[in-house]
Each structure stands twice: as structure tokens, then as C-alpha cells.
Amino acid sequence: MYAQMVDTGAKRVRSLDELSPEERAFQERIDADIKIEPKDWMPEAYRKTLIRQISQHAHSEIVGMLPEGNWITRAPTLKRKAILMAKVQDEAGHGLYLYCAAETLGVSRDELIADLHSGKAKYSSIFNYPTLTWADIGAIGWLVDGAAIMNQIPLCRCSFGPYSRAMIRVCKEESFHQRQGFDIMIRLCQGTPEQKAMAQDALNRWWWPSLMMFGPPDADSVHSAQSAQWKIKILSNDELRQRFVDQTVPQADFLGITMPDPLLEWNDERGHYDFGPIDWQELFNVVKGNGPCNRERLSARVKAWEDGAWVREAALAYAEKQAAKAAKQAA
Amino acid sequence: MNRTEWPLWEIFIRSQHGLAHKHVGSLHAPDPEMAVKNARDVYTRRNEGVSIWVIRSADITASSPGEKEPLFEPANSKVYRHPTFFPMPDEVKHI
Amino acid sequence: MTTDRTLFDYLLRLADSDLILAQRLGEWLGHGPVLEEDIAFANVGLDLLGQARMWFAYASEVETRMNGRGRTEDELALLRDGGDFRNLLLVEQPNGNYADTIARQFYFDVWHELLLTRLERSADARIAEIAAKALKEVTYHVERSTDWIIRLGDGTDVSHARMQAAIDVLWPYTGEMFTADATDRALTGDGVACDSESLLAPWRERVGAVLSEATLTLPSAEWMQRGGKQGVHTEHLGHVLAEMQWLQRAYPGAQW
Numbered sequence: 001m002y003a004q005m006v007d008t009g010a011k012r013v014r015s016l017d018e019l020s021p022e023e024r025a026f027q028e029r030i031d032a033d034i035k036i037e038p039k040d041w042m043p044e045a046y047r048k049t050l051i052r053q054i055s056q057h058a059h060s061e062i063v064g065m066l067p068e069g070n071w072i073t074r075a076p077t078l079k080r081k082a083i084l085m086a087k088v089q090d091e092a093g094h095g096l097y098l099y100c101a102a103e104t105l106g107v108s109r110d111e112l113i114a115d116l117h118s119g120k121a122k123y124s125s126i127f128n129y130p131t132l133t134w135a136d137i138g139a140i141g142w143l144v145d146g147a148a149i150m151n152q153i154p155l156c157r158c159s160f161g162p163y164s165r166a167m168i169r170v171c172k173e174e175s176f177h178q179r180q181g182f183d184i185m186i187r188l189c190q191g192t193p194e195q196k197a198m199a200q201d202a203l204n205r206w207w208w209p210s211l212m213m214f215g216p217p218d219a220d221s222v223h224s225a226q227s228a229q230w231k232i233k234i235l236s237n238d239e240l241r242q243r244f245v246d247q248t249v250p251q252a253d254f255l256g257i258t259m260p261d262p263l264l265e266w267n268d269e270r271g272h273y274d275f276g277p278i279d280w281q282e283l284f285n286v287v288k289g290n291g292p293c294n295r296e297r298l299s300a301r302v303k304a305w306e307d308g309a310w311v312r313e314a315a316l317a318y319a320e321k322q323a324a325k326a327a328k329q330a331a
Numbered sequence: 332m333n334r335t336e337w338p339l340w341e342i343f344i345r346s347q348h349g350l351a352h353k354h355v356g357s358l359h360a361p362d363p364e365m366a367v368k369n370a371r372d373v374y375t376r377r378n379e380g381v382s383i384w385v386i387r388s389a390d391i392t393a394s395s396p397g398e399k400e401p402l403f404e405p406a407n408s409k410v411y412r413h414p415t416f417f418p419m420p421d422e423v424k425h426i
Numbered sequence: 427m428t429t430d431r432t433l434f435d436y437l438l439r440l441a442d443s444d445l446i447l448a449q450r451l452g453e454w455l456g457h458g459p460v461l462e463e464d465i466a467f468a469n470v471g472l473d474l475l476g477q478a479r480m481w482f483a484y485a486s487e488v489e490t491r492m493n494g495r496g497r498t499e500d501e502l503a504l505l506r507d508g509g510d511f512r513n514l515l516l517v518e519q520p521n522g523n524y525a526d527t528i529a530r531q532f533y534f535d536v537w538h539e540l541l542l543t544r545l546e547r548s549a550d551a552r553i554a555e556i557a558a559k560a561l562k563e564v565t566y567h568v569e570r571s572t573d574w575i576i577r578l579g580d581g582t583d584v585s586h587a588r589m590q591a592a593i594d595v596l597w598p599y600t601g602e603m604f605t606a607d608a609t610d611r612a613l614t615g616d617g618v619a620c621d622s623e624s625l626l627a628p629w630r631e632r633v634g635a636v637l638s639e640a641t642l643t644l645p646s647a648e649w650m651q652r653g654g655k656q657g658v659h660t661e662h663l664g665h666v667l668a669e670m671q672w673l674q675r676a677y678p679g680a681q682w
Contacts, residue, residue, distance in 0.1 A: 037396070039393060039395060039396050040396045041396070062456075062461070065455065065456035065464075066456050069455050069456040069457075072452040072453075072455060073449060073452055073453055073669050073670060074669055074670065074672055074673060075673075076504075076673040076674060076680075076682035077500045077504070077674075077682050078445075078475065078478070078479055078482075078499050078500060078503055078504075079479075080682060081452070081475060082472060082475050082476065082479075085452055085455065085468055085471055085472055085475070086468075086472060088455050088456065088468070089376070089455065089464070089465055089468035089469070089472070090376075092455075092456075092461050092464045092465045092468070093373055093376065093465055095461060096358060096373060096461045096462070096465070097356055099461070100339070100356055100357040100358065103339060103357070108336055109336070109359065110335075110336040134673060134682070165356075166356075169356070173377070184682075187681060187682060188682075191680055191681055191682075192677065192679075192680050194677060194680070195677070195680055300456070300457065303457070304456070304457040304458065304459070305459075307457075307459070307523070307524075308458065308459020308460060308463075308524065309335060309459075310582070310584050310585055310588070311459035311460075311463075311524045311578070311585070312335045312336075312337065312361075312459055312460055313335045313581070313582055313584075313585070314577055314578050314581025314582050314584070314585030315337065315361035315362070315365065315577045315578075315581060316335060316337060316361050316581075317581045317582045317585075318361065318362070318576070318577040318580050318581045319361040319362035321580065322362065337460070358462055359460065359461075359462060360462065361577070364573065365573060365577075368466070368569070368570060368573065369462040369465075369466060371566075372462070372465050372466040372469050373462060373465050376465075376469070
């Protein structure tokens with residue numbers, strides 16, 4: 001997902017009896033669906049896991065601006081250009097809300113960004129794939145935002161107040177993102193043969209990476225179990241992935257384009273689509289830094305940050321001068 | 332690194348005339364004027380506001396969660412402050 | 427006297443400057459110095475793009491009156507060649523560093539606000555209506571670019587030097603905003619457009635006051651570049667158009 005394979009530090013999930021009185025009171029609150037707020041007592045592992053998860057989510061929004069931003073200057077119509085600009089701007093906003101949510105846990109945004117730039121913090125694997133044609137902008141909205149929304153809607157109910165509130169705001173704003181993507185796909189699929197081929201090509205390249213976004217199967221993962229107990233992960237990766245496939249296949253049928261999966265088939269008995277095996281080696285490779293665009297994405301972020309340092313410093317220097325002047329006048 | 336980090340501000344927005352300002356989130360800005368402008372750009376992109384307050388996060392004094400009981404329990408026992416404490420006969424209207 | 431031909435030409439000047447500047451701001455998105463700035467500049471870009479579309483829509487109506495068929499906003503924006511673009515040379519200048527972008531924006535914003543304030547009272551009701559709507563947005567743009575001129579000018583030694591350099595380098599591209607040619611004069615006579623030259627004094631006063639607060643020096647160079655309003659551009663515009671128009675030209679007639 002936007003936050004993939006988040007380490008909780010847990011070796012195994014402990015039962016209520018094994019917890020300290022503080023931990024138990026904390027877990028009972030979560031079990032009773034009472035939100036945890038920043039100043040409340042919380043286990044250190046909960047705090048650290050949330051920082052990892054929220055910041056990874058925030059980094060994904062910010063890095064995710066790059067593949068789509070790549071097409072703002074080349075959007076095919078003025079209307080599409082305006083929509084895309086508004087969408088990429090929203091992603092900056094979502095990154096901002098999430099960084100702020102993480103900051104309530106006692107880290108600064110600069111520290112989080114430094115971890116991204118040093119490679120210590122991760123972001124979603126999906127943004128290491130290139131946007132080669134305009135159809136990729138449609139496919140990202142339709143598939144990537146579709147997958148993100150699927151994950152984010154349950155997170156609106158997560159146990160940590162600031163994260164839950166950020167997710168509610170993000171989901172409210174994001175409802176147009178997936179639709180604009182699908183709208184681009186509709187137009188391409190009803191267009192010239194070249195446009196339809198462009199749409200099919202985009203689906204071919206984005207389908208499997210979109211399924212990988214949900215992360216490897218985690219039914220047996222201790223981290224997922226711990227995150228589920230803390231209610232910062234609501235559904236398993238495979239449940240979300242299945243929902244996504246079930247929702248998306250009929251949409252591709254509507255468009256008249258085909259998923260690049262010969263094994264994809266409706267299973268009457270399960271009431272779900274069966275689909276072919278996912279190449280997890282590819283995901284691990286991309287996460288490790290070997291995706292087609294890892295280097296470009298990270299260096300673009302580092303460059304923006306370093307090129308902007310003098311601007312941030314100047315604004316702060318001005319504010320300090322003004323404050324000093326005001327203090328002198330008051331004295 | 333910390334030398335260049337802009338301070339964090341808490342943002343409060345009045346969404347419609349007549350309503351109170353409500354906390355909507357936070358952001359970074361070098362000074363109060365820029366904080367107001369950034370708040371306008373970040374938190375009112377969809378016509379959400381008619382008025383903005385900003386305050387440095389560091390300047391907020393909050394009640395501590397440990398004091399929740401002494402702070403809020405006493406109000407629970409003053410049920411007579413709530414109108415439902417006083418049952419009214421059905422025939423009496425507009426009260 | 428105002429003819430549809432001169433009116434069309436004038437509307438393209440307004441539309442093209444908004445469009446090209448929006449295009450330039452679009453290049454920044456995702457690469458700004460801090461998230462809050464990415465969001466803020468995207469708002470300015472979106473405003474300008476929206477204004478360009480309103481001017482194009484009116485230009486298209488005027489063209490229909492002239493020729494029986496007016497080009498759509500996309501035909502006007504994405505299928506005209508460089509020589510037919512009427513934007514100011516200022517807005518096609520590259521983004522450069524943040525000071526360059528802020529200087530370009532500030533020079534443009536102050537002029538834009540003065541211009542729209544006049545056009546709001548245009549004898550042409552459609553122009554007046556669009557100007558009134560745009561003015562609300564542009565008033566905010568001026569505030570923001572003013573804030574940044576002051577912060578970078580009176581920030582650190584480095585930012586001061588960069589801001590002054592940007593102010594100086596872009597200065598020769600400001601003259602065009604205040605020179606009137608036949609199109610301007612024809613429309614001004616009828617109260618449709620405003621007298622460009624009359625905007626110079628208030629512009630200099632405002633720019634001078636802000637630069638002085640920012641501890642920056644108002645450039646004194648007299649020589650001014652010109653040509654944008656007549657379609658003679660700098661080399662930069664061709665590259666902007668090559669990128670912006672590419673899809674429309676590569677797939678003629680396709681709908682997107």
C-alpha cells in the first residue's frame with residue numbers, strides 16, 4: 001500500500017494478561033474504539049510504528065507528485081491540465097496533512113524528510129515506475145488511486161486520532177482523483193485506435209505493480225497482527241487486494257481493455273475473481289531500490305530540498321529580524 | 332538542519348459566518364503572515380473558509396490527559412446544567 | 427476604432443500571458459522549496475490557467491463573429507505557432523531559481539492587478555466581467571509575491587544577492603507592459619482597453635516601495651526588450667510550446 005511492510009518491532013503479539021497495567025489500559029481503550037491522542041500514554045513501539053507508517057504514507061504522496069507532475073506541462077487539453085495540476089496539488093496537501101499527523105508523535109518534518117533522502121525511510125513501490133504516455137496518467141488515477149482509496153477508507157477508523165482525521169480529510173478530497181483517471185481512460189478507449197492502444201499499454205504496465213502495492217500476503221505476519229491489534233491496520237493485504245481486483249475487473253470490461261493476466265477468471269464458488277501469481281521478486285527488488293525510477297525520484301526530491309534550503313533560511317532570517325525589531329520597540 | 336525548519340502552526344477556520352473557528356490541522360510557516368496565507372492555500376482549496384486563525388503550536392497550553400478526571404468529572408455530576416434534567420409536562424409548549 | 431480583429435488580438439494578449447505563466451508555474455509543482463510553497467504556487471497557476479480559459483472563450487466568440495467559426499480554447503492554445511502568440515516576453519522567461527520565479531511573478535502581478543482594475547470598468551461588458559472575476563484572484567497573487575520579495579530581499583546575504591540579481595535580469599522585460607501599439611490605441615480610444623502607458627507610474631511606485639522595503643534597489647537601466655505582444659519572442663517560447671503542444675500535434679484530431 002502507500003505504507004508497505006511496516007515493521008512494528010514485535011516478535012509476537014502478546015495477550016492482555018501479558019501486558020503491563022499501562023499497556024493493558026491502552027489496549028482496552030483501543031478495543032473499546034476510543035481514539036488515542038498525541039498526549040495520551042502509548043507504548044513506545046506503537047509510537048514508533050505509527051511514525052514509520054504515517055511518514056511512509058506521507059513520503060508516498062510527495063514522491064507520487066513526480067510521475068504525474070511529469071505530464072502537467074504536456075497535458076493534452078487545458079481542462080486536463082487544470083485537473084492534473086489540482087490533483088498533484090492535492091497530493092502535496094495530503095503529504096502535508098500526514099507529515100503533520102506524524103509530527104504530533106514528537107518528530108519534526110525535517111527529520112522525516114532527512115530519513116527519506118538518506119534512503120532510511122521508504123515510500124510506495126508504485127511511484128518507481130515511469131509515466132511514459134498520457135494514458136499512464138489515466139491508469140494512475142484509475143488503478144493507483146483506486147487502490148489507495150481502498151486502503152485509506154478503513155484507515156479513517158484507525159486508533160490514532162490525528163492519523164484518522166488526516167485520512168478522513170484525504171479521502172474526502174481524493175474522491176475526484178480516481179474518477180478523473182477513469183474519465184481519461186474512457187476518453188482514450190472511445191478514441192482513435194492509437195489512443196485505445198495507448199490505454200491498453202498503460203494497463204499492461206500498471207496492473208501488476210498496482211496489485212503489488214498492497215504488499216505481500218501478510219496473514220501470517222507478526223507485524224500485521226500487531227498492527228491489527230493496535231487498529232492501525234484494519235484489513236489484511238490479501239483482503240484489500242481481492243477487493244481491488246473484484247472492483248476493477250468489471251471496469252476494465254466496460255472500457256473494453258484486457259488485464260494482462262491469462263489466469264484471471266471469475267470463481268463462482270468463492271464469489272471472487274481468481275488471478276495469477278504475483279512476481280514478489282519484482283516488488284522486493286523495487287523496494288530495495290532497483291525499480292526503473294528509484295534513482296530519479298529520490299534525486300528529484302533531494303534536489304528540490306537542497307535547492308530550496310536558501311529560500312527556507314531566508315524566510316526564517318527575515319522572521320527573526322522582524323521579531324527582534326518588535327522586541328526592541330516594545331522595550 | 333533545525334536552523335532552517337519553519338515553526339509549526341495550528342490552523343483554525345471559520346467555515347461559515349456565524350460558526351466558531353474550528354481546528355482543521357497544522358502547517359509550517361516562517362512567520363504569522365505567511366502562516367495565514369499558507370493556511371488559505373492549504374486548507375481552503377475547496378471554499379472551506381471565511382476566516383482564519385493561526386497560532387504557533389508551541390504557544391498552546393493543553394490540559395494533560397492524566398488530569399482528565401479532576402478536570403472533567405465534576406461537570407458530569409452537575410446534570411442540572413442540562414435542560415433534560417427538568418422534565419416538562421407534555422401540555423406545556425415552547426419551553 | 428475597435429474592430430473584431432483588434433479585439434481578438436487584444437484578448438489573445440491577455441489569454442496568452444496567463445497561459446504561458448501558468449505553464450511555467452506548472453513546471454515547479456513537486457520541486458518547490460517547501461510543501462507549503464508547492465501548494466501556494468499551484469493555486470496561482472490554477473488561477474491563471476482559469477483566467478486564460480475565460481479570455482480564450484471570449485476570443486473564440488469574437489472569432490466566430492469574424493469568420494463564422496471560432497477556434498476552441500485548445501485549438502488556440504495548442505495549435506497556434508509561436509509567431510501567433512501574443513504573450514509578454516516576461517512570462518516566457520525560464521523559472522531559474524526561486525528568486526527568478528518570484529521576481530517574474532512580482533513584476534507581472536503588480537501590472538496585472540493595475541490592468542484588471544482598469545479593465546473592470548471596460549466599455550466591453552464581457553471584458554469587464556472577466557476582469558472583475560480575475561481581479562479577486564490577482565489581488566492575492568500580488569500579496570504573496572510581495573511577501574516573498576521582502577523575505578528574500580531582506581533575508582540572508584545569499585537571498586538578498588539572488589533577489590537583486592533576479593530583479594535586475596528581468597527588468598528589461600517589463601517595458602513591454604507599458605508601451606502601446608496600434609491595437610492598444612484603437613481599443614483604448616473606445617474605452618475597451620486601458621491606456622498601457624498610464625499604468626507605468628503607479629507600477630513603478632508600487633514596485634519601488636516594495637523593493638525599498640526589501641532593501642533592494644530599483645534597476646535604473648533604460649533599455650527595454652519588446653516584441654511579445656506583436657509575436658516576436660525570445661527563444662524560450664518555442665521550447666515551451668514544443669512541450670505544451672506536443673500531444674495535440676502528434677495525434678491530429680484526437681479527443682482527449
